[in-house]
Amino acid sequence: MRPQSLGREVTMNPVFAVVTAAGSGTRLGYDMPKALVELAGETLVERAVRGMQVLPEIVGIVVTAPVEVISDFEKIFEGVPEVCVVPGGTVRQLSVYNGLLEIPNLAKRLGYELTDSTPILIHDAARCLTPKRAISDVINALLDGCKAVLPALPVTDTQKIVDSKSATSSGIEIEKVSGQVDRAQLRAVQTPQGFHWATILEAHEIGAKRLRESGVDATDDGALVEQLGGDVYLTLGSEMSLKITTKLDMIIASELLKRDDLRAEQ
Ligand code: CTP
Ligand code: MG
Numbered sequence: 001m002r003p004q005s006l007g008r009e010v011t012m013n014p015v016f017a018v019v020t021a022a023g024s025g026t027r028l029g030y031d032m033p034k035a036l037v038e039l040a041g042e043t044l045v046e047r048a049v050r051g052m053q054v055l056p057e058i059v060g061i062v063v064t065a066p067v068e069v070i071s072d073f074e075k076i077f078e079g080v081p082e083v084c085v086v087p088g089g090t091v092r093q094l095s096v097y098n099g100l101l102e103i104p105n106l107a108k109r110l111g112y113e114l115t116d117s118t119p120i121l122i123h124d125a126a127r128c129l130t131p132k133r134a135i136s137d138v139i140n141a142l143l144d145g146c147k148a149v150l151p152a153l154p155v156t157d158t159q160k161i162v163d164s165k166s167a168t169s170s171g172i173e174i175e176k177v178s179g180q181v182d183r184a185q186l187r188a189v190q191t192p193q194g195f196h197w198a199t200i201l202e203a204h205e206i207g208a209k210r211l212r213e214s215g216v217d218a219t220d221d222g223a224l225v226e227q228l229g230g231d232v233y234l235t236l237g238s239e240m241s242l243k244i245t246t247k248l249d250m251i252i253a254s255e256l257l258k259r260d261d262l263r264a265e266q
Helices: 044-053 067-076 092-110 132-143 197-214 221-227 247-258
Strands: 015-020 058-065 083-087 119-124 148-154 160-167 173-180 187-189 193-196 233-236
Touching (some): 044 067, 044 119, 132 193
Parallel strands (some): 148 233
C-alpha cells in the first residue's frame, strides 16, 4: 500500500512527530536497514508512519533514514507533503536531533505555527504496531500541560541486580546476584514519547553537546529531559507496542497481525 497524503484541514492543536528509522537493524540480521524490512507486505517505516497518520491531530512527520539509502526512503514518501525524510545520525539520539531540527521547516511548509508547547512525538519505526489509544493518551497528557510523557508498562518478570561475572568449573557462565529491585516500582518504557517543543529542543541541544564532549548518548528522549531536572510522566503503554529487534519479534509481530481481536487492542 502506497503512503497517502490525507489532505488534512488545519487543526487547532497541531502535533508533529519524528519517526526514527535510521538504524541498521544488526540484531534483526537482514541485509537491509530494519525499517525497510517488510511485515505482512508493508515496510516497518510505512507501517509506523501510517499508524501515526490515523490520528488527525498529527499533521507533520519527519522520518530519519540511514544516509546511504536515504533516496529509497524519499521515494517511499514522495508526494506525501506532510512526511519528510532527513538523514539520521550515528546514534539514535543524533537521529532524533536531526529530525527535530527539521520540524520548524516542515511546520512552515504546511502553514502551521510552532509554539513552545506544541506537542512533539518521537516514535521508533521498530514499534510499528503501536495502537491509536496509546498514542492519543500521550498527546492528551501533553495538551493537559505535562511537558514530557512516556508510554510505559509494568514489568512482569522479577528483577535482580548482578555484579560479578564468572564461570563454573565446567565453563557455564554465571553472574552473582547482589540484590533485588522492587518490581512494583519499575516500568518498561516505550514510544512514542511526547514532549512540548521547547522542552525537547532544549533537552536535545544540551544532550548533543554532552555527546560531543563525553561520547555518552541517551537511549531514550525522556532521559535527556530527566538530566535537565524536568518532570517526566508516564501513561499506559501497550503490549502491541513491542519493539521489533530480533527475528523472534518479527514472528510475534506477524502472528499478532493475523489476530483481529489483538489488532483492535486499545
Ligand atoms: N535509530 C535511528 N538512528 C540510529 C540508530 C537507531 O534512527 N543511528 C532508530 C532505529 O531505526 C529504530 C529505533 O531507533 O527505529 C530504535 O533502535 P533499535 O531498535 O536499536 O534499531 P537498530 O539500531 O536499527 O537495531 P540494532 O541496534 O539491532 O542495529
Ligand atoms: Mg540500535
